[in-house]
Amino acid sequence: MTDLGHLRYFLGMEIEQDLSAGRVSIRQTKFAxxxxxxxxxxxxxxxxxxxxxxLKLTKAMCEGGCSTKRPWPKYRIATLSGA
Known part of the structure; x- marks a missing residue:
């Protein structure tokens, strides 16, 4: 087994470890x-x-003016197809 040091990038997430403060930060900046x-x-x-x-969101707050569909169907199709 080899020690590769601190984890910096894993499954599309950037990992930052501050051992002195006992803190781990996870970001998806590169993915975005x-x-x-x-x-x-x-x-x-x-x-x-x-x-x-x-704020607690309810369906009643959305009656008449909101769409329950997710935005950007082009994005979903392209992402699912790997385009």
Whole structure:
């Protein structure tokens, strides 16, 4: 068995370990950037959409104006087909 050092990247996730603080951070930044590049959206502007952390969502809040379908069918099809 060989010691390869600290884990840095695993299954599309970036792992950062701070042993002195006893903290492990996991990010999917590269995965998100790859998806944006795949669909030509890497130059899109980020947007903040704040939401009350205590908000409980219900179907009644969505009646008449919301769609229950997930966005971007093109993304789902391309991702599932491996395109």
């Amino acid at each position: 950037k790859d998806i944006l590049e795949k669909f030509g959206m890497e130059k899109s502007n980020p947007v903040k959409t704040p939401q009350d952390p205590g």
